[in-house]
Amino acid sequence: MANPMTQFNVHRIGPEIKVGTFDISFTNASLFMIISSVAILIIFNLGSKKNSLIPNKIQLLAELSYTFVSKMISDTAGLKAKPYFAFIFSLFMFVLFCNMFGMIPYTFTVTSHIIVTFMLAAFIFIGVTVIGFMKHGFGYLKLFVPSGVPAVLLPLIVVIEIISYLSRPISLSVRLFANMMAGHTMMKVFGGFVISLGIVGGWLPLSFSVALTGLEILVAFLQAYVFAILTCIYLNDALNLHH
Amino acid sequence: MEAFAAESGGMPQLNPEFWISQIFWLTLTFGILYIVLSKLILPKISENLESRKSQILENIEAAEKQRENSEEKLKEYEEIVSKGKFEAKNIFNQAREKALKDINAKKEVLDKQIDDEIVKVEQEIKVLQSGAAEKINKIAIETSSELIQKLIGAEVNNSSISAIVDDLSKRSGDKYYGN
Numbered sequence: 001m002a003n004p005m006t007q008f009n010v011h012r013i014g015p016e017i018k019v020g021t022f023d024i025s026f027t028n029a030s031l032f033m034i035i036s037s038v039a040i041l042i043i044f045n046l047g048s049k050k051n052s053l054i055p056n057k058i059q060l061l062a063e064l065s066y067t068f069v070s071k072m073i074s075d076t077a078g079l080k081a082k083p084y085f086a087f088i089f090s091l092f093m094f095v096l097f098c099n100m101f102g103m104i105p106y107t108f109t110v111t112s113h114i115i116v117t118f119m120l121a122a123f124i125f126i127g128v129t130v131i132g133f134m135k136h137g138f139g140y141l142k143l144f145v146p147s148g149v150p151a152v153l154l155p156l157i158v159v160i161e162i163i164s165y166l167s168r169p170i171s172l173s174v175r176l177f178a179n180m181m182a183g184h185t186m187m188k189v190f191g192g193f194v195i196s197l198g199i200v201g202g203w204l205p206l207s208f209s210v211a212l213t214g215l216e217i218l219v220a221f222l223q224a225y226v227f228a229i230l231t232c233i234y235l236n237d238a239l240n241l242h243h
Numbered sequence: 244m245e246a247f248a249a250e251s252g253g254m255p256q257l258n259p260e261f262w263i264s265q266i267f268w269l270t271l272t273f274g275i276l277y278i279v280l281s282k283l284i285l286p287k288i289s290e291n292l293e294s295r296k297s298q299i300l301e302n303i304e305a306a307e308k309q310r311e312n313s314e315e316k317l318k319e320y321e322e323i324v325s326k327g328k329f330e331a332k333n334i335f336n337q338a339r340e341k342a343l344k345d346i347n348a349k350k351e352v353l354d355k356q357i358d359d360e361i362v363k364v365e366q367e368i369k370v371l372q373s374g375a376a377e378k379i380n381k382i383a384i385e386t387s388s389e390l391i392q393k394l395i396g397a398e399v400n401n402s403s404i405s406a407i408v409d410d411l412s413k414r415s416g417d418k419y420y421g422n
Binding site for chain 1 (some may be wrong): 250253259263266269273275276279280281283285287290298343
């Protein structure tokens, strides 16, 4: 049976490009990042080009996505988060398209790589922390001191809060990466079973594979949504200090 | 050696060979995506949505105005119709009254004429009636005197004949002019 992990291999496409000691060669991961971004740009460019009172299909798609993300942000982070709408929209669409392109057989899933999701999560973490300190100064540290906690428990609570805050980028990135990797690995394993069990016994894993494909499409959307909404929640903490 | 290890069973994700490359391309593509979306595409979509919203609101307003207008017009129309109906009724009543008056006047004139004629005719009839008996008697007297003359050849006194005729006519007159 083929190794289910080989689908995650990154390989160079074209020549090796080095800047100093850094290898920034164009790889299959880069290819699918570009494909996802270009697909997003094409769809939303087409969807925003014509302004007809009754939108056509692609315009409707673009406008529904816009209102969906806009509503998600205003529901979780309030009106103050409006300047960050474009970022969260880009983030949601990028993760969603990378996830969805990964669902096509023989493609590469960009978000199944921890380094990619971790970079996104780290950027969000740093950005949110910077926004928090810019908005509230050192008052932002009150985030770690929940109100209404007995003084005895306070040191413990503060430590727990700090740990949970610092683990945000890890949980955010690992959630997406692990979901994508596990799903794709499982599909590959079941696909391998279909081949190895042949025409007689292959039907059961095949039906499993079909069901898994549906589930994975759901997960692909859901993880993009979770990634975006958690970003909104973190942003909400930074913008509206609730504790 | 590391790449080989990753390919022979480990997780390729943990192979740092292309990490820098992935970070670089992620930053590049996501950065471009963000810039293009935030500067060019999203404002346009937002504008489209806003313009649609305002256009719909405008249309609703216009529709409301037109509805009010039409309601006013309908009211006016109904007023005109009811006024017209009233006027028509008035005119009809007037016409009827006038016609009745005319008819009555004409009827009166005609009645008078008819009455006059009747009176005249009755008088004539009376004259004729009263004259008829005398005439008949006269004729009867003349014819009987002639007949007698022719029969007996002598002149008979007219007065005696008239007395007889009178007597007869009175008797048979009861039969013809009984009333």
